[in-house]
Amino acid sequence: MKFSEQTEARLARLIESRPPGHLRSALVPMLLFIQDEVGAITPEVVEEVCQRLGVSRRDVEEVVSYYSMLRRKPAGRYHIQICTNISCMLVGGAELFEHACRKLGIGHHGVTEDGMFSLEEVECIGACCWGPAMQVNYDYHHHVTPEVFDRLIEQLRDNGGKARER
Numbered sequence: 001m002k003f004s005e006q007t008e009a010r011l012a013r014l015i016e017s018r019p020p021g022h023l024r025s026a027l028v029p030m031l032l033f034i035q036d037e038v039g040a041i042t043p044e045v046v047e048e049v050c051q052r053l054g055v056s057r058r059d060v061e062e063v064v065s066y067y068s069m070l071r072r073k074p075a076g077r078y079h080i081q082i083c084t085n086i087s088c089m090l091v092g093g094a095e096l097f098e099h100a101c102r103k104l105g106i107g108h109h110g111v112t113e114d115g116m117f118s119l120e121e122v123e124c125i126g127a128c129c130w131g132p133a134m135q136v137n138y139d140y141h142h143h144v145t146p147e148v149f150d151r152l153i154e155q156l157r158d159n160g161g162k163a164r165e166r
């Protein structure tokens with residue numbers, strides 16, 4: 001498998017930064033970088049990572065099945081993660097998630113028909129003081145009300161023709 005120039009450069013830096021004999025430690029970031037480009041961890045991706053890192057398919061499959069941020073199916077162009085853990089829940093995180101489900105017409109792990117948005121209810125994302133918190137791809141959003149959510153969705157829809165932002 002060949003990736004974009006940018007992704008190949010990231011993968012090369014990742015491998016170069018590992019001490020000899022410790023390539024395995026590049027497994028999670030390598031999967032994330034590739035997922036950013038491909039959209040999901042496909043069987044072809046698993047095979048490619050095995051070859052590049054000299055690890056077994058079982059090693060890769062174990063990691064993919066453990067980490068929820070690694071996906072077998074493609075997410076939307078904008079992957080929305082809303083925290084409903086305790087701190088966010090106390091300030092409206094669960095209501096925000098329900099609002100997002102209604103607004104987008106999808107549920108947990110759903111993808112809109114146009115492939116623009118996917119939605120996930122997640123545990124703490126480390127922004128407990130600024131809840132309700134959510135993440136869109138790698139960007140954090142704090143104190144998100146339903147109104148703020150709706151405005152953001154409209155902005156992202158307007159931005160829809162641009163390249164995948166991850």
Ligand code: FES
Binds near residue numbers: 083123124126131
């Ligand atoms: S509980 Fe929501 S970010 Fe920590």
